[in-house]
Amino acid sequence: MFEKIWRGAIAPIIAALAAVAISSIALLISGNDPIEAFVEMWKTIDSTESVVLIINRAVPYYISGVAVAIGFKMNLFNIGSNGQYLLAALIAGWAGSEVSLPPVLHVMFIFLVAVTVGGLWALIAAILNVTRNVNVVVSTIMLNYIAIGLSSFLLAELFRDEENGGLVAQTKELPASAQIPPLNRVIEFFGFNFAPGVNLYGFLPFAIVLGFAYWLLLNRSRFGYDLRLSGLNADAAEAAGVNPKKMVLITLFLSGAVAGMIGLPYLLADPNFHKYGDAFPTMVGFTGLGLALLGRNNPIGIAAAALVWATIERATQRLGPLGVPPEIGRILQGSFLLVAVIAYEVVRRRNEAAAVASAAAATIAHKHDPPPDPPRESLEKQESPA
């Protein structure tokens, strides 16, 4: 048990150390004091307020990571989650402001619209793949930009809020029935008290449920087994009766459907938005790609990665007065990701080599001894190459 955790944690630890080292070098080159900078970063995140802000920030990142992880699990690289969520958020935001429904139903309606739009947009890539053999990476990249163009077109021409004078390109604000309240009351019930103005946004439970659902789907369902099998060995999966075309269609639809939810924390639970407009975050889908890689497509791993990402972003916010550019956060994130990706690959290859060696040793031993244990490497322990 302990050894398993250690094996999973060694690569991220190496990556974190390397990221700190690389950032320190960057700071030294640019004439700053790394120790001072990191102390200041720690001071910034060491407060309840910061923890709440970090969690708020991490929630959409987490959803974004899960969305692409579903595809990554079977080596389907859905690079287009960014377009899927922008289009979904726009249409869901517009549809949500056009209807009037009772509170809970209203939120469910917006969810449904967002999930459908995201899923259908991703399904285009899936259909092109199974009917015309178009590479998913290529088609999702193209569809990304088509979605970006289409959503600015729709926003400018059709969904713009005219009552606002129509000057700012944004949809109508969602009514109170479509807003998810913050969780402060729940937290206060347990005896914690937040400073005024600090809100833990109400989308967090949904993200947790999503993560659990993803885990269930992957590890406790027939579909999840087929998915992982297809990712590990597509030929073996097909030989075992898995229909690869069906898998591509369902997996990409699911991936897109989850991607459709990326914009919802902003739309439904963040008082700064409650509408889709020019200020809406536009790059969260791309962030999710990195988080899925860091978290190794594992729900807990992605959550950890999302929190690390949000923590770095929060920690670097108050570096300005020190004269340290807050952009050092981007260096931290980037070097962390790149080293982690390499370290995972190295660890994977070493484990694989060890497994082969032990299997070979077992085969030799078999000639003289009673049958040994079967090779220890089960599906459970292996990870997909991503």
Added chain:
Amino acid sequence: MTTTMNPAPAPARTSMMTRLMSPRFRVMWITLAVVTVMSMARIIADNDDLTSSGTIGVALRTAAPIGLAGLSGLVAERSGTINIGLDGMMVMGTIFAGWWGWQYGPWMALLGGIIGGMLGGLLMSVATTTFGVNHIVAGVAINLIAPGIARFMASELFVGEQGGSVTSSPGNKGDIGELTVPFLSGGDLFGWQTPDIMGWLEDTGWFIIADIGGIVGGLTTNVSWDVVLTIGMFFAIAYLLWHTPLGLRLRFSGERPSAADSLGVSVHLMRYVGMAMSGALAGMGGAVLVLFAGRYQENQVAGRGFLGLATMIFGNWMPAGTAAGAALFGYAQGITLRTDPGELVRALLLAAAIGLVLTTILMAIRKSWEGAGFVAVTAIVTFWAYFAAESPNNQLVFVTPYVVTLIAVSVGAQRLRPPAEEGIPWFKGMQ
């Protein structure tokens, strides 16, 4: 290619017709067809700007970075690495170009861009070649890292300088200069002003003649030196890959790394070389953007790396095809910079519709009914768009290249041929 597949070649007596239909002349025919269609659209839509030298000049300018990105992808994939990260390498190119251009001038901006992009390419190659990281994964990582590096560098280099900020460099030191070809477009020759023949042709307004004048004129008038170099790069890369031993080894590493290895080619070295060149080309694309804008600006690349990948796929992993894709996409982007983009877009839609109708007829003659039906539907939609769009939204132009590529890939996926073993990490001893 096609001639070798014909069952009964008759080398002794080829008719004039057969010779003119051979692949050697195909480029000529396609070019002529495009010019004719554009000319028809120009006259029907009554918009001379469709093929004016001004429009073509801007299109060339916008096509250059896209073409370099496409070429970057081409070199990488030919040598076996799928380079999704070239967008990030372009970003690296822009920041270095903005820095050196501000410090040392435009030519150093170009060199800086090349070096910056090359660093990105080598970084990615460490992950993909040496450590065998999945190429898509590594590319995604590079794309996420590069903007961070650029932003950090910008905040260190430009903040506090006159005219500089975290999102913009202070501006390049001087211009790179322009080339106007003598005789064709009235450039100077040893101080003597030559006649502007193409300009004269363009002014006639005649069917096809004026369009040739506009197009050739646009390609030869006031062309910035970095764009001239870009055009040269296409020839240089095509020569390098198909006519030198190094090129053969590079392509070998992408097609059959194990076979290449058995013949003594160092696959890893070749893939590093390929990625260094790919990064350099992408970075040069970034530098061309910086030289066009006169400074580094954040998000200057705006996904052109991905657009470059699209041109490469559109061009079937060949330099000529990539150049054609870049021309098409550059044109679509370039017209949005003209004075009346809405009208130009309409005229372009008309040209596309006419072209699609001709393609339908051609496919029907060849009895390829399924394709003809598909293209016919596209033609009808395009015609509808032409008549429906009073003042087309710029966003629709923005998506054109991606839609075109998606259609091209969907229709022609069977005919596209990427390098056989690209994207597969290779280590010594692998089969």
